[in-house]
Amino acid sequence: MKNQNDKKQRTTVSIYGQQYTIVGHEDPAHVKEVIRHVDEQMREIKRKNPYLDATRLAVLVAVNAASQYKKLEQEVHSDQPHSEEK
Template sequence: MDAENDKQRTTVTIYGQQYTIKGDESPEHVISVAEHLDQKMKEFKKYNPYLDTTRLAVLTALNVVDEYMKLQEKIDQYEKKERNEKDGERG
């Protein structure tokens, strides 16, 4: 069977628009991600009511990627600290 046919389709609504997402993740995960994005877009719209949908989507994406990068940085620092502590125990 073709791997492309194994992908799941999940329909979600983000900021009033329906999207069918096709991928390997469970429908529950896709729905959760979509709900988070929808909530973030509504939150930013509340503080920036004159933004059109495209600018709102870009602003939301920038903020979400910023959050992701900060979390990834914290994870990297934690992992580096863990490695250093393990190296200290060995030496």
């Protein structure tokens, strides 16, 4: 599954109309999925809040993604699939 290649991938992507070069060891399919998610989220928040500028949209997407990550991380770390009720 993992890309064991030591070479860093350079991928040029477009997010909310701006070009970004993403550098890293990530699987290009993963990068594409992440980029699409961020781009879509920014556009969705913009539809609901047309007065927000690009910085605020991006910050809100960052907050949402970081929140999701931290919640999932906590779930995983406190993983008790069949918690006992006492």
